[in-house]
Amino acid sequence: MSESPSVLVVGSVALDTVETPRGLYPDTLGGSAVHFAMAARHFARVRLLGVVGEDFPEAHLRLLDQAGIDLAGLERRPGKTFRWSGKYAEDMNSRETLSVSLNVFADFQPVIPEAWRESRLVFLANGAPATQLAVLDQLACDAFVMADTMDLWIRTAWEELVALIGRLQGLALNDSEARLLTGEGNLIAAGRKVQAMGPEVVLLKRGEHGATLFAGKSVVPVPAYPTELVVDPTGAGDSFAGGFMGALAEQGERTLPALHRAVLLGTAAASLNVEAPSVDRLARADRALLEARYQALRAMLRPE
Amino acid sequence: MSESPSVLVVGSVALDTVETPRGLYPDTLGGSAVHFAMAARHFARVRLLGVVGEDFPEAHLRLLDQAGIDLAGLERRPGKTFRWSGKYAEDMNSRETLSVSLNVFADFQPVIPEAWRESRLVFLANGAPATQLAVLDQLACDAFVMADTMDLWIRTAWEELVALIGRLQGLALNDSEARLLTGEGNLIAAGRKVQAMGPEVVLLKRGEHGATLFAGKSVVPVPAYPTELVVDPTGAGDSFAGGFMGALAEQGERTLPALHRAVLLGTAAASLNVEAPSVDRLARADRALLEARYQALRAMLRPE
Numbered sequence: 001m002s003e004s005p006s007v008l009v010v011g012s013v014a015l016d017t018v019e020t021p022r023g024l025y026p027d028t029l030g031g032s033a034v035h036f037a038m039a040a041r042h043f044a045r046v047r048l049l050g051v052v053g054e055d056f057p058e059a060h061l062r063l064l065d066q067a068g069i070d071l072a073g074l075e076r077r078p079g080k081t082f083r084w085s086g087k088y089a090e091d092m093n094s095r096e097t098l099s100v101s102l103n104v105f106a107d108f109q110p111v112i113p114e115a116w117r118e119s120r121l122v123f124l125a126n127g128a129p130a131t132q133l134a135v136l137d138q139l140a141c142d143a144f145v146m147a148d149t150m151d152l153w154i155r156t157a158w159e160e161l162v163a164l165i166g167r168l169q170g171l172a173l174n175d176s177e178a179r180l181l182t183g184e185g186n187l188i189a190a191g192r193k194v195q196a197m198g199p200e201v202v203l204l205k206r207g208e209h210g211a212t213l214f215a216g217k218s219v220v221p222v223p224a225y226p227t228e229l230v231v232d233p234t235g236a237g238d239s240f241a242g243g244f245m246g247a248l249a250e251q252g253e254r255t256l257p258a259l260h261r262a263v264l265l266g267t268a269a270a271s272l273n274v275e276a277p278s279v280d281r282l283a284r285a286d287r288a289l290l291e292a293r294y295q296a297l298r299a300m301l302r303p304e
Numbered sequence: 305m306s307e308s309p310s311v312l313v314v315g316s317v318a319l320d321t322v323e324t325p326r327g328l329y330p331d332t333l334g335g336s337a338v339h340f341a342m343a344a345r346h347f348a349r350v351r352l353l354g355v356v357g358e359d360f361p362e363a364h365l366r367l368l369d370q371a372g373i374d375l376a377g378l379e380r381r382p383g384k385t386f387r388w389s390g391k392y393a394e395d396m397n398s399r400e401t402l403s404v405s406l407n408v409f410a411d412f413q414p415v416i417p418e419a420w421r422e423s424r425l426v427f428l429a430n431g432a433p434a435t436q437l438a439v440l441d442q443l444a445c446d447a448f449v450m451a452d453t454m455d456l457w458i459r460t461a462w463e464e465l466v467a468l469i470g471r472l473q474g475l476a477l478n479d480s481e482a483r484l485l486t487g488e489g490n491l492i493a494a495g496r497k498v499q500a501m502g503p504e505v506v507l508l509k510r511g512e513h514g515a516t517l518f519a520g521k522s523v524v525p526v527p528a529y530p531t532e533l534v535v536d537p538t539g540a541g542d543s544f545a546g547g548f549m550g551a552l553a554e555q556g557e558r559t560l561p562a563l564h565r566a567v568l569l570g571t572a573a574a575s576l577n578v579e580a581p582s583v584d585r586l587a588r589a590d591r592a593l594l595e596a597r598y599q600a601l602r603a604m605l606r607p608e
Contacts, residue, residue: 302564
């Protein structure tokens with residue numbers, strides 16, 4: 001069997017302070033690239049391109065290293081690490097950002113190490129579209145590149161975002177962002193319109209309601225893993241994308257069945273992500289647990 | 305093959321005036337019992353217990369009659385028919401009630417005709433819990449009775465509602481109602497708590513995101529049928545319940561596979577309901593179309 005391809009993720013590495021109805025979790029390991037990587041690493045080798053400050057704890061670096069994540073692209077710069085602080089509502093479905101300090105992430109101009117430029121599967125986590133475009137320019141033209149985005153960029157960086165989307169193979173976004181981006185209220189029509197802007201694959205994230213995969217002409221609705229245990233939803237979307245991209249790497253193909261397996265494994269990864277603060281649960285979990293959740297999901301979807 | 309059992313529905317028959325981004329539909333045939341019946345009739349004989357006023361058009365009666373619905377329990381009383389008027393937001397997910405006139409429905413005290421008292425499958429559409437309880441008292445004790453409810457009754461008729469729920473085999477309610485009823489933010493935990501109040505089967509409706517079936521220890525998440533064509537969402541929940549109960553009647557059993565098939569056929573029925581105003585689409589559709597949507601849903605859920 002040939003070695004499974006790597007997944008490259010470019011995004012934030014952060015120190016998060018999160019308050020949920022279950023507890024207060026100060027200065028935890030966070031950031032989109034971290035949640036993505038800790039999910040994807042169960043399925044493929046993961047290369048992480050990001051930046052941290054002088055205050056970034058060695059223990060966090062050790063955790064990522066011991067999880068097998070390639071940190072050759074993680075730069076440590078003078079200054080402080082990106083910090084985010086937020087508070088979740090009682091039902092865990094909405095959150096309030098209490099503070100954001102970009103710190104060293106503010107000037108992050110990602111340069112892909114030479115040895116990583118041939119990466120076949122790349123995830124551009126949420127960030128300024130201009131920065132995401134600059135990364136895209138450093139990649140081989142036949143890579144499968146998926147990006148995430150958010151309402152802020154739709155409102156403030158429309159032209160760069162549209163240019164980016166036109167060059168992507170995949171886009172992950174949530175339902176309200178899809179509506180905002182396309183001006184279309186119906187989510188199926190919105191997903192189709194996003195595809196028409198460029199990416200063949202669209203992952204429409206619907207939070208506690210799951211996700212809908214658009215792949216070519218196919219529409220695959222996927223429920224969330226039904227869990228009563230939600231401790232900290234932070235990073236659910238990134239761990240979902242991480243499981244998805246990791247499972248694509250592992251399978252080495254992007255047929256509809258492979259994409260479907262990937263989206264269910266992404267769902268399984270996200271369900272683990274939310275069961276503990278930070279990436280604690282994804283750090284403790286093993287591949288067998290993810291497979292067990294995948295099988296449980298399959299059985300739920302078709303109990304006959 | 306023995307004749308499939310009847311489904312009895314008790315609920316409102318109305319004249320609805322609906323405004324959606326797709327159009328204005330005045331004085332259409334509506335009401336919870338009507339949407340339920342027009343879905344269920346594709347799978348089973350349907351008995352409709354309700355009341356209309358002197359103004360109720362003959363054409364609507366003919367439509368129901370020609371759809372094969374048994375109208376022996378539909379009383380015509382002096383006065384006007386129940387009227388509801390509402391307007392949907394751009395994304396079709398929220399609506400504003402513009403006016404409600406209960407009219408003859410205000411004094412509706414349902415009396416089940418003697419010949420219908422042995423009905424095996426009964427749906428108590430949304431109404432005052434005291435009225436729903438009064439219907440329950442007229443039924444055989446081994447009937448499978450499912451009810452629908454709404455936030456109004458949770459807020460204003462708590463004791464009667466809890467007494468009702470304790471005697472039901474099934475309860476249909478939407479996600480915000482489940483949260484309000486149980487005080488539980490997590491939907492899986494909320495569904496479990498509703499089951500603990502009495503009904504073995506809980507149908508948690510999530511609008512455009514589908515539904516979750518709780519049946520004994522099983523949890524079955526079901527997506528909505530992905531459609532770009534939403535003309536009028538009115539009655540989606542009732543047609544969903546109608547397809548579900550009708551399909552249970554048709555199958556003659558309530559095993560998990562039978563419940564799963566029923567919930568997918570309910571999803572198919574709801575998708576037809578919303579594609580045209582009133583029950584126009586459910587009136588034109590045939591059993592083969594519902595089966596085709598069921599098969600399409602199955603294929604989407606497991607494309608391998």
